[in-house]
Amino acid sequence: MAPLLLSRQGKGGVDRWLLATAGVEFEEFLETREQYEKLQKDGCLLFGQVPLVEIDGMLLTQTRAILSYLAAKYNLYGKDLKERVRIDMYTDGTQDLMMMIIWAPFKAPQEKEESYALAVKRAKTCYFPVFEKILKDHREAFLVGNQLKLSAPVLSDFPLLQAFKTRISNIPTIKKFLQPGSQRKPPPDGHYVDVVRTVLKF
Ligand SMILES: N[C@@H](CCC(=O)N[C@@H](CS)C(=O)NCC(=O)O)C(=O)O
Numbered sequence: 357m358a359p360l361l362l363s364r365q366g367k368g369g370v371d372r373w374l375l376a377t378a379g380v381e382f383e384e385f386l387e388t389r390e391q392y393e394k395l396q397k398d399g400c401l402l403f404g405q406v407p408l409v410e411i412d413g414m415l416l417t418q419t420r421a422i423l424s425y426l427a428a429k430y431n432l433y434g435k436d437l438k439e440r441v442r443i444d445m446y447t448d449g450t451q452d453l454m455m456m457i458i459w460a461p462f463k464a465p466q467e468k469e470e471s472y473a474l475a476v477k478r479a480k481t482c483y484f485p486v487f488e489k490i491l492k493d494h495r496e497a498f499l500v501g502n503q504l505k506l507s508a509p510v511l512s513d514f515p516l517l518q519a520f521k522t523r524i525s526n527i528p529t530i531k532k533f534l535q536p537g538s539q540r541k542p543p544p545d546g547h548y549v550d551v552v553r554t555v556l557k558f
Pocket residue numbers: 366367404405406407417418419420556
């Protein structure tokens with residue numbers, strides 16, 4: 357049975373990318389407050405939160421745990437413990453950056469612009485230089501190891517990261533996910549914000 361992804365864009369977006377990268381088909385669910393309340397009532401949400409992924413007879417919550425499970429299951433989690441811990445560090449750093457972007461659409465217009473500007477600043481001063489250096493130092497195709505393990509003008513000062521993004525985009529499963537009509541979500545718009553506010557009562 358295909359994994360069932362229960363979440364909107366937010367943190368569940370990463371699960372969607374990982375499943376797509378692994379070439380695993382998945383179904384999505386969770387559009388209404390009623391569905392969310394039923395999940396809570398049925399005891400499906402360990403701490404009352406999404407994302408939730410139903411897979412292999414389990415109901416998984418907590419982004420980090422979900423990602424670790426999916427990465428290990430689909431052989432995207434390095435070849436040993438040392439590669440794993442590096443993947444975890446890079447993933448957690450990226451999640452910290454993503455959190456700044458995920459909350460931005462829910463803010464008032466002025467604050468929203470400030471949040472995006474701050475996220476771009478943090479990306480360019482803190483995160484991208486780190487990833488650029490990793491790619492420079494180890495001279496391999498990916499951040500960890502030499503097998504698989506993202507427009508933008510914001511990457512223009514980071515040539516190795518830009519080439520990395522191109523390499524990643526050309527991996528067949530990701531290329532497919534980037535095509536129109538895939539399960540990739542569009543950038544958050546007013547409708548998305550309204551749905552999340554209704555479902556999660558933000
Ligand atoms: N530590 C959790 C946090 C999950 C989380 O913050 N979920 C939010 C949506 S992105 C949620 O379900 N909020 C509703 C609530 O807390 O009632 C994770 O990383 O998955």
